[in-house]
Amino acid sequence: MHVLVTGGAGFIGSHVVDALLRGGHTVAVLDSLVSRVHPGRTWPDIPPGVRRVRGDVTERDDWLMALEGADAVVHLAAYQDYQADFSRFALVNDAGTALLYELLVERRQPVQRVVVASSQAVYGEGAYECPDHGRQYPPPRSLEQLARGAWEPRCSVCGMPLEPIASSEEHPAPTNAYGISKLATESYALTLGARHGIPTSALRFSIIQGPRQSPANAYSGVLRAFVGHIRHGRRPVVYEDGRQRRDYTHIRDAVSAVERVLEHPDAVGRAFNVGSGKVTTVLEYANAVLSAMGVVARPDVNGRYRLGDTRHVWSDTTRIRALGWRPTGTLHEIIRDYLAWITDVSESEDWAAQALARMEASGVVRQVPQAD
Numbered sequence: 001m002h003v004l005v006t007g008g009a010g011f012i013g014s015h016v017v018d019a020l021l022r023g024g025h026t027v028a029v030l031d032s033l034v035s036r037v038h039p040g041r042t043w044p045d046i047p048p049g050v051r052r053v054r055g056d057v058t059e060r061d062d063w064l065m066a067l068e069g070a071d072a073v074v075h076l077a078a079y080q081d082y083q084a085d086f087s088r089f090a091l092v093n094d095a096g097t098a099l100l101y102e103l104l105v106e107r108r109q110p111v112q113r114v115v116v117a118s119s120q121a122v123y124g125e126g127a128y129e130c131p132d133h134g135r136q137y138p139p140p141r142s143l144e145q146l147a148r149g150a151w152e153p154r155c156s157v158c159g160m161p162l163e164p165i166a167s168s169e170e171h172p173a174p175t176n177a178y179g180i181s182k183l184a185t186e187s188y189a190l191t192l193g194a195r196h197g198i199p200t201s202a203l204r205f206s207i208i209q210g211p212r213q214s215p216a217n218a219y220s221g222v223l224r225a226f227v228g229h230i231r232h233g234r235r236p237v238v239y240e241d242g243r244q245r246r247d248y249t250h251i252r253d254a255v256s257a258v259e260r261v262l263e264h265p266d267a268v269g270r271a272f273n274v275g276s277g278k279v280t281t282v283l284e285y286a287n288a289v290l291s292a293m294g295v296v297a298r299p300d301v302n303g304r305y306r307l308g309d310t311r312h313v314w315s316d317t318t319r320i321r322a323l324g325w326r327p328t329g330t331l332h333e334i335i336r337d338y339l340a341w342i343t344d345v346s347e348s349e350d351w352a353a354q355a356l357a358r359m360e361a362s363g364v365v366r367q368v369p370q371a372d
């Protein structure tokens with residue numbers, strides 16, 4: 001196939017491009033090289049033979065140029081941030097996806113598959129159980145609760161702390177603008193795809209980690225932040241009490257999920273969780289990074305918290321496993337592979353400190369006053 005990868009200069013996209021080339025496909029990339037991911041706004045190394053279109057997924061003419069000859073589209077370009085520019089999520093992620101389908105229908109372009117990137121963020125606080133009152137999907141923790149440092153979601157009936165469980169695909173309930181935009185992205189893609197005969201799949205990625213995650217991008221996740229702080233002589237900053245449970249997934253597994261749904265007939269018309277299936281606390285992760293970097297220190301747990309963060313969330317991957325997909329990456333490999341790459345990347349700018357300062361200045365990151 002000739003596959004168009006949007007966001008192909010980014011983290012997941014660049015690895016997808018490599019895998020598609022290895023699989024014998026030809027590839028085009030549509031990417032606007034946003035400065036928060038690509039500070040110099042220049043193309044990273046893109047393998048020879050890949051057609052590069054520098055353009056924006058909100059621009060009709062850019063899509064038209066990029067879609068030329070495409071048999072399939074992997075749509076990864078997206079706006080991701082923790083800031084409060086809510087309309088931008090809708091503009092880039094939803095209008096951009098709708099525009100893709102508008103053009104495919106208008107041109108009657110017979111694509112074999114569209115895969116759109118969604119996110120675990122569609123689950124908001126995720127799924128929980130109360131021993132006495134059963135399954136619950138709690139709303140976001142209130143500002144008042146967070147300001148008290150009372151981190152755990154509580155049962156809506158008895159007020160006792162809830163026990164988190166894996167989130168399966170059935171119950172999306174996003175609690176921030178990014179998650180809402182990703183659920184809408186899926187909805188446009190799967191609904192318009194079904195209606196117009198464009199075979200479509202959506203992948204709800206958990207936290208994907210590995211080499212090529214831009215150190216400049218505040219949204220690149222904890223590994224980038226932890227390593228950035230440690231490289232600049234600070235302790236890794238951990239929000240809340242660090243006992244948040246998460247699902248960190250090796251980039252290799254995200255890529256193999258894209259490849260799997262791109263060609264599997266049973267993937268059409270459906271959304272799939274992509275996660276490691278292994279639960280790790282943020283504190284465990286911070287300690288693992290410190291240890292891998294040979295630094296003896298304790299993570300910086302100082303009552304900071306970030307608005308919009310979920311307490312615990314990880315993915316139930318039963319649905320995609322039924323397509324024969326299996327995650328193989330371990331936490332050790334994630335950290336090892338990222339460190340092997342980042343060691344050669346200059347971090348003359350202190351991106352981790354800048355991102356933290358920006359989030360603190362805008363009130364996204366706050367602090368429980370009485371914490372030590």
Ligand SMILES: NC(=O)c1ccc[n+]([C@@H]2O[C@H](COP(=O)([O-])OP(=O)(O)OC[C@H]3O[C@@H](n4cnc5c(N)ncnc54)[C@H](O)[C@@H]3O)[C@@H](O)[C@H]2O)c1
Binds near residue numbers: 010030037208217
């Ligand atoms: N990395 C993760 O942990 C994760 C988790 C859940 C979902 N996702 C989703 O996976 C996709 C890829 O994420 P990533 O981690 O590779 O991000 P990334 O920021 O590394 O890459 C995104 C790429 O898209 C490009 N881009 C951004 N806005 C664009 C626009 N308007 N037009 C054209 N190009 C644009 C950027 O320049 C960048 O190269 C995104 O849709 C993201 O929401 C990622």
